[in-house]
Amino acid sequence: MTIAFATCSLLPEGSDDVRTLIAACAALGVAAEPVIWDGDADWSRYDLVVVRSTWDYTSRRDEFTAWAERLPRVLNPAGVIRWNTDKRYLRDLAAAGLPVVPTLWDPDDVPSGWPEYVIKPAVSVGSGDTARWGAGEEERARAHLRSLREAGRTAMVQPYLSAVDTAGETALVFCDGEYSHAGRKARILTAGAGVEGSVRGDATRGRVTASAATGAELDVAHRALAAVPGGRDLLYARVDLVPGPDGDPLIIELELTEPNLYLQHGPGSAARFAKAIAARL
Ligand SMILES: Nc1ncnc2c1ncn2[C@@H]1O[C@H](COP(=O)(O)OP(=O)(O)O)[C@@H](O)[C@H]1O
Ligand SMILES: [Mg+2]
Structure with missing residues (x-):
């Protein structure tokens, strides 16, 4: 019985959580190891894949969710992963x-009613391409909105909490x-x-x-x-x-x-x- 903790090539040994979980599994007599999700692993070797530090999929979400769907056994379930990887x-x-935090989805322009607001992409991890904007910054905020749209990404605009x-x-x-x-x-x-x-x-x-x-x-x-x-x-x-x-x-x-x-x-x-x-x- 071996568990794969899926990680990314930037963190081949997995996140701190992964290392902690491998030790905790070992204490129960369960073997576990970090495996790079988009490497050349033979997934049939594992009884269960647990998704963990796969923090590099934002520019290729479809590839990532298709990978999860192909796995013999994955947690969280692949359907949940598909639903959850897009903040829509x-x-x-x-x-x-x-x-839920009030959100404008792909608006045509920056908001006028909020003193400060956040623009971020719907598919994101680790605050990537996310910014906080305020009065006098409309032109830069518009450029941010435009850059997300031009990259084919869904933009979210929220009041800054x-x-x-x-x-x-x-x-x-x-x-x-x-x-x-x-x-x-x-x-x-x-x-x-x-x-x-x-x-x-x-x-x-x-x-x-x-x-x-x-x-x-x-x-x-x-x-x-x-x-x-x-x-x-x-x-x-x-x-x-x-x-x-x-x-x-x-x-x-x-x-x-x-x-x-x-x-x-x-x-x-x-x-x-x-x-x-x-x-x-
Ligand atoms: N509406 C908001 N008001 C204040 N801070 C925000 C808001 N949206 C995002 N942030 C900040 O940006 C960080 C990243 O945004 P989040 O929505 O958690 O996306 P992700 O963590 O997936 O990149 C948050 O942890 C928070 O600090
Ligand atoms: Mg977050």
């Missing part, structure tokens, strides 16, 4: 009555449908930094620390996971929430494909995931 799934959640500067973003991690632990992620986008600002900043930018979910956050997260098509079989899930203007949690993203699970911030979480993985064999 947020429209399904909003339609199901969930509180300023609570991310103070409360930050709460990431609720679920194992086999049950809440495991939470992390708090500090602000990433810097005012005036443009698109380049999404790849550099000060040391506190995007820093993750241990956190605890509130009752309101847990409620939204459970309802969001219940609304996922085919979501009854989720091995792992991360629900990212940011307080809206009234303080109530809004869904910024549902990470069901390749989330960093912040295992270092959840005491016992690596063993919990290893047990859940072993139980799937």
Whole structure:
């Protein structure tokens, strides 16, 4: 019995999570190894593929989802991965009555009603091609919108949620449908930094620390996971929430494909995931 933790060629040994999970699986007598998703692996050698640090697929999402669909056995399920790798799934959640960050999809122009706003692509990981714009930056923001459109990408425009500067973003991690632990992620986008600002900043930018979910956050997260098509079989899930203007949690993203699970911030979480993985064999 061997598990493959799918990773990308930039991280052949896998993310920190992968290394932690391999050790936790070994403690249960389960063999596991990192495998590059688009390398030349013989996938029939593995009893189960668990998608982990495949963080390089954004420019070839179709290739990635087709790969997942060809695998004999993959978690999360390939159908969930297809649904979840394009943030247009947020429209399904909003339609199901969930509180989602207000979003304009592929608008013709930059918004006029929000003092600050974020422009980002619908297929993205790690804040790629994402920027925060404000008054006086309309021309640069329009160029950003245009560059996404010219690259054939769906653009999302949202009000900048300023609570991310103070409360930050709460990431609720679920194992086999049950809440495991939470992390708090500090602000990433810097005012005036443009698109380049999404790849550099000060040391506190995007820093993750241990956190605890509130009752309101847990409620939204459970309802969001219940609304996922085919979501009854989720091995792992991360629900990212940011307080809206009234303080109530809004869904910024549902990470069901390749989330960093912040295992270092959840005491016992690596063993919990290893047990859940072993139980799937
Ligand atoms: N509407 C928003 N308000 C404030 N910050 C945002 C907003 N949208 C994105 N961000 C910032 O950009 C980061 C990346 O955006 P996100 O939607 O999580 O995409 P991904 O992580 O898939 O690249 C977030 O972690 C957050 O710091
Ligand atoms: Mg995110």
